[in-house]
Amino acid sequence: MTLELISYILGGLTIGSALMVILSSHPIRSVLYLVVTFFFISGHFILMNAQFLAVVNIIVYAGAIMVLFLFVLMLLNLNQANEPKAKNVISFSSIIGGGLLLLVILAALREGLTFNKVIQKSGTGLVEQLGNKLFTDYLVPFEISSILFISAMVGAVLLAKREKPQID
């Protein structure tokens, strides 16, 4: 009963902080609110017995990716003064469009609502179980993802490198 209450409160907080990401005009504040959102989503993962993913979410998303975003923001020295402002028409129509998307998805889900309880097997989300699965059934995708990482790394270095001045 109390866990249910915790889930509802956590869901409300998640939606609230996700709204603050898109509503706050300062980009650094949006990054920090996104970190808070990821922490709340990790809380959901813990409530659903996915402990390993909760830790990975905090380490990789909140720890690495968001720090990268924050670093780029600080590097480019962006502040509120040169924040590009969207036209009123664009923000209004995007709210209409996103709201319609929400409406369509919810209307499509309405037939499928089952009110079945989430079954909780203990230990499916632990490192041992996930590692067994990852290194037997999903070994090939795991190895391919390392190729993806190398290509992303090379691409990032190549794109962000300062071009050499031309010397004739």
Next chain:
Amino acid sequence: MSPVLAATSGLSIDYYLILSTVLFSIGVIGLLSRKNMIVMLMCIELMLNSVNLLLVAFSSYFGTNDAQIFVFFIVVVAAAEATVGLSILIMAYRNNRSIDADLLNNLKG
């Protein structure tokens, strides 16, 4: 297995369906309405994370952990995507001295 790990939330799957749909729509609205390219990339991360939430919910709904492997791979792809996206953004900033997405309209006829 220790009893702490067997905690049940007793929530229905619909709660997570609706929650992740709302989070995804918030991401879409942010992506469409903001012009700052960093905030647009962050909204993509938010959408990816809402999908992760739904995958984990269905993983514990069916009692298998295949979907959690998929979440693991989504996190991997999101990390690679964020790296390349941010380096493209730095290049765009070097060319335009701004990260306004509307300035990148050279292909407009």
